[in-house]
Amino acid sequence: MIELVNISKSYDGKINVIEKLNLKINKGEIVVLIGESGCGKTTTLRMINRLNEPTGGTIMIDGQDYKKMSKIELRRQLGYVIQKVGLMPHLTVGKNIEMIPELKGWDKEKRKERAYELLTTVDLPPEDYYDRYPHELSGGQQQRVGVARALAVNPDIILMDEPFSALDPVTREQLQKELLRLQDELGKTIVFVTHDMDEALKIGDRIAVMKDGKIIQYDTPEEILKNPADDFVEYFVGKDRLWKSPEMLRASDIMHKSLITVGQRRTPAQVIEVMKEKDLETLFIVEKETSKPQPPIGYITRESLREQGSNESKMSDICNREFETVQHDSKMTDVLKIMDNKLVRSLPVLDDNGNLIGMITRASILNLITKAVVNEEENQ
Amino acid sequence: MNDMNFFQFMASRSDELIRLTIQHIQITGLAVLLAVMLGVPVGIFISKNRSLRSPILGLANVFQTIPSLALFGLIIPLLGTGYVPSVFVLFLYALLPIIKNTFIGINSVEESIIDAGRGMGMTTNQILTKVEMPLALPVIMGGIRISTVINIGTATIAALIGAGGLGEMIFKGISMASDNMVLAGAVPTALLAIFMDKVLGMVETKLTPIGITSQKDKAN
Ligand SMILES: Nc1ncnc2c1ncn2[C@@H]1O[C@H](COP(=O)(O)OP(=O)(O)O)[C@@H](O)[C@H]1O
Ligand SMILES: [Mg+2]
Numbered sequence: 001m002i003e004l005v006n007i008s009k010s011y012d013g014k015i016n017v018i019e020k021l022n023l024k025i026n027k028g029e030i031v032v033l034i035g036e037s038g039c040g041k042t043t044t045l046r047m048i049n050r051l052n053e054p055t056g057g058t059i060m061i062d063g064q065d066y067k068k069m070s071k072i073e074l075r076r077q078l079g080y081v082i083q084k085v086g087l088m089p090h091l092t093v094g095k096n097i098e099m100i101p102e103l104k105g106w107d108k109e110k111r112k113e114r115a116y117e118l119l120t121t122v123d124l125p126p127e128d129y130y131d132r133y134p135h136e137l138s139g140g141q142q143q144r145v146g147v148a149r150a151l152a153v154n155p156d157i158i159l160m161d162e163p164f165s166a167l168d169p170v171t172r173e174q175l176q177k178e179l180l181r182l183q184d185e186l187g188k189t190i191v192f193v194t195h196d197m198d199e200a201l202k203i204g205d206r207i208a209v210m211k212d213g214k215i216i217q218y219d220t221p222e223e224i225l226k227n228p229a230d231d232f233v234e235y236f237v238g239k240d241r242l243w244k245s246p247e248m249l250r251a252s253d254i255m256h257k258s259l260i261t262v263g264q265r266r267t268p269a270q271v272i273e274v275m276k277e278k279d280l281e282t283l284f285i286v287e288k289e290t291s292k293p294q295p296p297i298g299y300i301t302r303e304s305l306r307e308q309g310s311n312e313s314k315m316s317d318i319c320n321r322e323f324e325t326v327q328h329d330s331k332m333t334d335v336l337k338i339m340d341n342k343l344v345r346s347l348p349v350l351d352d353n354g355n356l357i358g359m360i361t362r363a364s365i366l367n368l369i370t371k372a373v374v375n376e377e378e379n380q
Numbered sequence: 381m382n383d384m385n386f387f388q389f390m391a392s393r394s395d396e397l398i399r400l401t402i403q404h405i406q407i408t409g410l411a412v413l414l415a416v417m418l419g420v421p422v423g424i425f426i427s428k429n430r431s432l433r434s435p436i437l438g439l440a441n442v443f444q445t446i447p448s449l450a451l452f453g454l455i456i457p458l459l460g461t462g463y464v465p466s467v468f469v470l471f472l473y474a475l476l477p478i479i480k481n482t483f484i485g486i487n488s489v490e491e492s493i494i495d496a497g498r499g500m501g502m503t504t505n506q507i508l509t510k511v512e513m514p515l516a517l518p519v520i521m522g523g524i525r526i527s528t529v530i531n532i533g534t535a536t537i538a539a540l541i542g543a544g545g546l547g548e549m550i551f552k553g554i555s556m557a558s559d560n561m562v563l564a565g566a567v568p569t570a571l572l573a574i575f576m577d578k579v580l581g582m583v584e585t586k587l588t589p590i591g592i593t594s595q596k597d598k599a600n
Pocket of ligand 2: 041042043
């Protein structure tokens with residue numbers, strides 16, 4: 001675990017570029033620092049491996065003041081990957097990876113074995129790449145070597161400063177995916193700096209949105225999208241972002257919250273009145289007509305009521321008790337699948353206790369699309 | 381004697397010429413060696429220390445701009461004549477290109493490479509010896525080559541203060557108005573300069589790390 005406690009940093013002794021910053025990074029998490037250029041992301045990252053010294057505050061690594069170790073020792077326990085990669089051009093790929101192992105006095109066999117292993121991990125066949133020179137590799141391949149090098153002495157923590165920003169979009173996406181895979185396999189703690197929200201949402205377990213040397217919001221990608229802390233975060237995330245990340249949308253985000261239901265004792269005539277008034281084709285039936293959430297019993301359509309004609313039967317007798325439901329945290333993609341497969345018109349959304357809290361209809365989905373499209377036009 | 385052609389003259393003086401050539405090589409060689417021993421550390425030093433950079437480069441520049449004849453003259457009251465003052469003056473001449481190239485060579489190592497090295501836990505010394513020096517070596521070698529070639533020429537003037545070398549033959553030739561004798565000193569000097577230039581050029585290529593050589597090839 002990494003803990004930044006009240007960290008401040010000034011380069012000139014006057015202006016604080018980082019102002020009393022607090023950040024806790026749990027073991028095995030990918031935490032993304034994001035913000036506009038110059039907001040202090042790099043400065044923050046480089047304070048963790050003491051390439052920059054904080055002017056105030058402390059940093060704890062696994063509960064220990066990080067100054068207990070020498071700088072050199074500390075840095076060898078933290079992998080470091082930068083945008084420009086910084087491979088040693090006069091050394092082969094293998095020797096680049098083996099640099100720190102060599103300085104630590106590993107013998108030749110062990111070094112080479114490790115380099116082979118790591119090249120395999122980053123998907124560069126060692127037989128082909130071990131003896132190559134950096135300039136013979138593409139940008140993406142170079143950064144793979146950069147990542148392999150950072151893993152050489154098996155650090156628990158890896159610091160990455162815009163590692164994929166200089167790559168073309170296709171390569172970038174590939175490396176992002178592989179980073180996630182690597183993280184799954186190795187369980188490293190990763191602090192990742194980027195200015196690209198798409199990237200942050202894709203790879204971050206948590207995202208710290210920074211502005212002027214402060215953290216404005218530190219939350220999961222979902223929370224950042226759905227509940228931006230202020231206008232800046234909202235602007236930075238982009239209003240239409242939620243729509244562009246449908247995997248982040250949950251049933252509760254798209255449902256109608258103003259529920260219309262009727263009690264089970266109602267007669268067909270009364271229910272038809274409600275339907276006419278509210279212009280509805282389907283209504284869900286609950287036990288009592290109170291504002292308290294309760295489980296749905298069944299549903300009734302206008303068509304079936306018309307066929308019934310006017311009589312004295314109760315809704316509890318004639319309603320249809322076979323229906324699909326979704327949980328409030330079901331993914332939007334699953335919701336769409338159900339509506340599509342079963343030709344469902346109204347899909348009840350249930351909370352954790354099985355109570356009805358909202359309704360998804362074709363109209364509510366149309367609403368969502370409309371909002372996204374309108375936002376898009378406003379942004380242009 | 382005036383009837384002899386140049387080659388016959390060279391042949392008749394071969395013993396003396398060989399002796400003077402060896403002497404010439406010794407003077408310049410020693411001067412360059414000393415300049416490397418001081419110039420490379422100084423070059424490294426000023427690449428790390430901004431505040432002393434311009435004073436030191438300025439001082440080295442001064443020696444370079446004083447005409448060699450004047451510098452040899454100025455040294456006599458201080459160190460007298462002969463071998464030692466000659467080597468000293470040549471040493472001063474050799475200094476600038478070596479300091480300057482060492483500084484440039486180290487300074488032009490890409491910042492991101494150093495940054496990566498520091499970030500992964502290399503010490504300042506390790507970065508110097510494992511990264512900066514290997515990458516700067518061809519440039520430093522270039523400085524040594526320039527110093528050597530210039531010094532082979534300048535060393536002829538050292539004969540004026542009694543250092544010997546091929547300059548002795550040239551100046552004797554001038555005073556005796558013997559074209560053959562002047563040429564017998566000048567031609568080997570020129571050949572020696574060209575030869576050393578080639579040899580050191582080869583050393584330079586040899587010292588250039590493979591990763592960088594092929595990089596240059598690719599750029600061409
Ligand atoms: N070495 C430095 N010396 C002085 N100021 C610096 C230095 N590095 C960064 N800064 C300043 O600190 C602020 C934060 O920079 P940085 O951490 O690089 O931002 P980011 O990585 O978010 O773009 C900027 O205003 C920048 O100009
Ligand atoms: Mg930055």
